[in-house]
Amino acid sequence: MTLSARYDQLAGLAAGVDVLVIGGGITGAGVALDAATRGYRVGLVEQADFAGGTSSRSTKLVHGGLRYLARAELGLVAEALRERGRLLHLAPHLVQPQPFLLPLYNGMARPLGLRLPPPLRGWTSPAVGLVLWGYDRLARADGLRHRRLTAAEAAAMVPALRTEGLRAAFLLYDAATDDVRLTHTVLATARRFGAVTVNYARVASLLHEQGRVAGAVVEDRLTGSSVVVRARHLVNATGVWAEEVAAMDGPPSFRLRPSKGVHLVLRREVLGTQVAVILPETEDGRIAFVVPWAERALLGTTDDPYTGPLEAPATSRQEAAYLLRHARRYLRRVEGADVVGACAGLRPLVEAGGGRVADLSREHAVVESPRGLVSVIGGKLTTYRQMAEDAVDLLARRDGGGRPCRTATLPLAGTEELDTARRALARSGLAPEQQRHLLRSYGGASLEILALGGADPVLLHPLVDGLPVVGGEVVYACREEQAVSLADVMFLRTRLSLLAEDAGEGAVERVSALMAAELGWSADERSRQRRRWEAAVERDRGALAGLA
Numbered sequence: 001m002t003l004s005a006r007y008d009q010l011a012g013l014a015a016g017v018d019v020l021v022i023g024g025g026i027t028g029a030g031v032a033l034d035a036a037t038r039g040y041r042v043g044l045v046e047q048a049d050f051a052g053g054t055s056s057r058s059t060k061l062v063h064g065g066l067r068y069l070a071r072a073e074l075g076l077v078a079e080a081l082r083e084r085g086r087l088l089h090l091a092p093h094l095v096q097p098q099p100f101l102l103p104l105y106n107g108m109a110r111p112l113g114l115r116l117p118p119p120l121r122g123w124t125s126p127a128v129g130l131v132l133w134g135y136d137r138l139a140r141a142d143g144l145r146h147r148r149l150t151a152a153e154a155a156a157m158v159p160a161l162r163t164e165g166l167r168a169a170f171l172l173y174d175a176a177t178d179d180v181r182l183t184h185t186v187l188a189t190a191r192r193f194g195a196v197t198v199n200y201a202r203v204a205s206l207l208h209e210q211g212r213v214a215g216a217v218v219e220d221r222l223t224g225s226s227v228v229v230r231a232r233h234l235v236n237a238t239g240v241w242a243e244e245v246a247a248m249d250g251p252p253s254f255r256l257r258p259s260k261g262v263h264l265v266l267r268r269e270v271l272g273t274q275v276a277v278i279l280p281e282t283e284d285g286r287i288a289f290v291v292p293w294a295e296r297a298l299l300g301t302t303d304d305p306y307t308g309p310l311e312a313p314a315t316s317r318q319e320a321a322y323l324l325r326h327a328r329r330y331l332r333r334v335e336g337a338d339v340v341g342a343c344a345g346l347r348p349l350v351e352a353g354g355g356r357v358a359d360l361s362r363e364h365a366v367v368e369s370p371r372g373l374v375s376v377i378g379g380k381l382t383t384y385r386q387m388a389e390d391a392v393d394l395l396a397r398r399d400g401g402g403r404p405c406r407t408a409t410l411p412l413a414g415t416e417e418l419d420t421a422r423r424a425l426a427r428s429g430l431a432p433e434q435q436r437h438l439l440r441s442y443g444g445a446s447l448e449i450l451a452l453g454g455a456d457p458v459l460l461h462p463l464v465d466g467l468p469v470v471g472g473e474v475v476y477a478c479r480e481e482q483a484v485s486l487a488d489v490m491f492l493r494t495r496l497s498l499l500a501e502d503a504g505e506g507a508v509e510r511v512s513a514l515m516a517a518e519l520g521w522s523a524d525e526r527s528r529q530r531r532r533w534e535a536a537v538e539r540d541r542g543a544l545a546g547l548a
Contacts, residue, residue, distance in 0.1 A: 020231035025055035028237035030388030057345025255351035263300035265341035336547025417444025437468035
């Protein structure tokens, strides 16, 4: 989609829609898709880039949540595991089974958050086994059942694992995804059903008629112009900003407590396997993960109260040190020099009394204001589809029913052409890791990137040695997915500023040149975009210098 097409779409929203979705993360994308497939005319606006907030800063997992089961949150876990099963089927290129090793050591007091009194700590393995049995029963996925391992088997499976005091281990399964690509795929599917989606479009105010919300004034952040968008229904799906957006309609009836989660990107050699590792016990009674991701390993996460600016959470040295300290408890040879990137995100947890944010439920809620604004709050990446269904069910009831949900069985974009894309990639001459990356990231849409390479073979060359990202992805992002910012492409669309050891410094000029050719940037604009990218690099990586 060219910039002119983006402007046309935003201007076209002035004709009005049935449903205006505010927020272009995974929740808003899910609402847009659900509403569009029920026959509503849908517009979606996002104040920054799509998936630019929490939806790009997850642990890349589609999972039920073992620690929630250990806390007996059976409804939450059952819902998440049901959605996990659906996504494995509806987007098999994006959501794939992921094996996990769960090691158990002598003297553990709170594995998986289970609070075992001293007399029962000799029964850690049976207690954990019971939790995993319950997890499998709720999941009802015969091919993804856990099994117990001896200490020797665990060490052979993950050679980096520390074996001192290792009693036993379990092999279990969940699923992994690329959160940004999942969001874009849901948006692309929504557009196939007629939804209009526009990024860098901020809701400046809400419109009211006869005591009800009736639309919004939307500011184009690229030009400064505004458009009035009238809508019969407004859905606030803005994550940690939901309380601020709801306040445009009146005093919100809910409160959010943002929780900050930090992840470190490590060299893959730290893990040395495709098996993820659950760090079973942290000093504050939680769990953490080391997960293979994009030729690297992702270590996370923290879970701490946050009161700073919502727009720019950053990793602190203390948070990075916390994660490294816990990784070293379970893995050998984890050094500060192994950290190649970091990111911080905010979870939009629903206020429910006092206590630690780590103990707040990850359940979602759909809240309707007295004047009709619908806010979707809380939740997690895994359950985005159910969150959207619940929200649009409310809209359908307003309209008298008769609009059943379709997304529970609707394959996401790129799924139908998977076999064709797989065969084309096999004939392409690309390295196996490039083929795997394109297929898992784009599914059938990888055919479009191959076509770009057919016209200009340089577009299939890697942008960074050792990483499979190619230049055609930059062109595709500009033409098809409204990429407009160099920083967004480096951090979100390609992830090079998270994955490359030099933060993408060696690739940024090539990426900038590709974007300039697509978007018509002048030399001054390229310089401005570069300065913004450099500021983002400093914010996200400033705490990593000199880590021990």
